[in-house]
Amino acid sequence: MNELTKNKIKTIKKKIKNNTSYNFLLECMEIISNEDRFFILNLLNKKPCLLSDIEKSLNRSQPSISHHVRILESHKFIHSSKRGKFKEYSITKETFIKLLTVWNQWFQVIRSKND
């Protein structure tokens, strides 16, 4: 059988860890796989919302919502615009387009290897 030497493993691992697509996917998955953040993204996808709208729909405390919104905003999953005194949040489509592209690259490899 094809022996995996320690050096070979080290090389493969290094290659994976330096792969920007892999790191981008991992980061996206980490952010989206949280139930509350996933909920917020689905909510904003229906229509742009104020923080108070999210609070009402998700039924969580304001600090907790702010925390999740901050994470989503800092990773460009969502963005805000001014609506009077308040900030209105919407989905940043470009990030999801990029995610779909990177994901497709990752998944194509599975296909070609397995077929």
Next chain:
Amino acid sequence: MTEIKVMIVEDELITAEAIAILLKKLNYNPIAIVSSGEEAISKIKNLNLDLVLMDIILAGTIDGIETAKIINANYNIPIIFITAYGDKKTLDRAILSEPYGYIVKPITSEDDLLPTIELAMYNHQVKNKLKKGNEKFEQIKQFIQPDKAILPSQIISPLEKENYLEQPDEDIDPMLEIEVFDEKVNLVEWLKSFSNPERFLILEILKSQPLKLDEIQMFISKSQSTSSHHIKKLEKTGFIKGLKTGKYIYYSLNKPKIMEFVHLWENWIKNLSS
């Protein structure tokens, strides 16, 4: 022949009961009688219906036409309107919700129901066949247009695709919260396999070859128990499977399950990026 399950949405209980009796005489199974559109939408999910008979004037806040639109958007169930209002204006509004038929009350005998129901069931079958045919055609079209990127979900075999078609779309009206929630739990659970750096690394390395536990352990540089824990988690979601070869168990990616995930996940991203 399998029994055809029918829901009657009618605010007058006596009328509904009378229709139910006629349906039974015709060997249909009227499994539910509800009086409002809201009730119809909340019950429809668990009933596995074949047909809905819908009054236009209902007890709740939404009328039969609005209810039909919501059902049409989320389920593949034929709807026939039953109403005392035979005027042109109501008919025009009703047509927009693409009903399979329109019966004007009073309904006094089986003959008032049978032709419309039979025709509706037949038309529904034809429509389903056409839809499946179109799906296949779209798939083939993607293959013969080299300039167009082929997304993995479009390469799923027609059989797998048909199975997905039976399920309501992910993209569901906000009214059907439970439906959205069901989908959400599933997808988020799966996403968690990818969100842990060790588990994602395991999936990444299994892309190129099947591996034994000790090899996986070397890759993720964790203890044997931690490695086993991650493998068990991935096996539980079904993304990987172990195959005993000689003394050892070799783990590899479980492609059908990954395909299922890919389909849900890609639809979800596409929905957010379009």
